[in-house]
Amino acid sequence: MAIALDQRRGARGVARLLPLAAIGAVAILPALPFLSPYIQAATVRALIFIALGQAWNIVAGIGGQLSLGHGVFLGLGCYVTGILFNQFGIPPWLGVWAGVVVSLGVALVMGGMTLRVRGIFFALATVAVSLAFDQLARHFVGLTGGDNGLALRFVGDSLWAMQSRTPAPFLYAGLLFVIAYYWITQRILGSRFGLEMRAVRDDETAAAAAGVRVFRTKLLGFLISAAMTALAGGLYLQFYQAIDPESAFGLGTAIQLQLPALIGGLGTAWGPVLGGGLMIALSEVTNWGATKLGLVGVDVLVYGLVLLLVVLWAPQGIVGMLSRRRGDR
Amino acid sequence: MTTPALELTGIGRRFGGLVALHGVSFSVQPGEVLGVIGPNGAGKSTLFEIISGNLAPSAGSIRYFGEDCTRTPMHLRRRAGLCRTFQKVRLFESMTVRENIALAVRQTIPADRDWRAEVALVLERLRLQAQAERLPSQITLADRKKVEIGRAIAGHCRVLLLDESLSGLTHPEATELIGEILALNRDSGITVVVVEHVLSVLAAMVQRLVVLHNTTVIADGTPSEVAHNKEVIEAYLGTRRNALG
16 A cells, blocks of 8 residues: 555654654753643643544554544543542552553453454444443442542642642653653554554454464554553543543543544554644634634634544545655655 | 375365355375365365364364364464465555565564564565565565465465465466466475366466365366366366366
8 A cells, every 4th residue: 555655654754853853842841831821731731632642543553453442541540540549548650550450451351352353343342341431430429429520639739649730740741651652652663563463454364374363462452552541541630630421431532532643644653643733733723713703612613624624635644644745746 | 104284184164054165175295286176166265264274164174284273273373384375465555565574474483583584585585675665556466476475485384375376467477476386395395285266277287186066075186187087077167078178
């Protein structure tokens, strides 16, 4: 598929900009605390969104398993961290790892049951698991807060509790997540395991005929992705200070987790970074514009339309579009 | 007595009420080039899927160099050297030719061996060096077939199953590919099982032919014996003529 090669060339082209991007990121670090809290918060939202997209990109972009149930791991990361903090005083530094372990356990069972089926059946199975967790979260009111959700007990500015009245500290944490997840994605793409994941994505039967342990490869990719999602869920909770069943397990969240990679470029390391950044920027600009013009609600329409145009014009994502432009010249 | 490379005993397969294979038994000796032929619907593809491990038989057993592999998954058969191609070429379309071959090499060779050198050897052997960095969509059908054979033999291969690898090729391309396959058999001692539905194509390259018709084996012998076999002629032509034409 020529597009795939184009995308790889595009990814390499974008990767050449990495040193510049790194220098830029380091240069703006000292300035971050001086940005307006509004911009800081928007940037943190973008970084969390990107990190979650990077995690989903592992299983779906590289591995080709269309999971619509990744909200389960976001929810578990949030709920476990929050419950341990609120009820037992366990700091989120530790609590989030408990969330990761629980997510891995759930992913193991969920993957064991669903990864043997292919394509749309796998996607539907993950939706069913999400719905089940949505109901569980609503049912155990004493633990999760039920329909109202779980609000994190606020203790003020505290490194121990990972809480802050300003978004500034989360900027650094978010940046760290995105850089670490980018690095993990690159490592996977360059490894034997990455090659196996891509083979399974392209053709499961041919992969088995080449000696690949298909189920194990799918499961391992699913576990890595689940752990990364749950870990980013910890940051999500600390920043938003609350989580509810709809935000964690709802279909809207499941779709949101996919958008950074879909818009940026599936299966590439840069895709979710560019896609997530573009989406939050777009959301903020349309929101700002609609508020200025007094057209409340129009922002969502414009946002949706622009996303639709991006998908129509660049079905291979931004990375694919950039590479085609490079090829045209 | 030499242990057969492959030994099929009473292989049967049903799909609900439909019988696709019934009581198929034959063996393949190490280093042999065996052809399996039969008209459409004879059960060749089903048999091929069962031997490679992509489909479980409803009855019977398969032994691979003396060991029962009837229930062994396809990826483990491949790692043990039982390799296959597909009727319709199935390459990893997002990977380059080199990556397609590297994937198989890295599943099948010990960690202390240099997999890059192994990949280079396969590329050189099939004269695919110039295509190494291309995607499957950017090369010819003949080269795609060669890449699939390369992926099949990469690393460790003792028995190569070829499913209609010559179909869709021009005469010179088919001749070249037959040459490559026979060279693999001659130089590396790889046992080859070729499935085709055109008898004349196979006659030039195999030492022995097994003919499937209506889900079961109707003939087993040299190409010349098979070509003059009464049942084979009737199955193919419906008349008592030489099946080779």
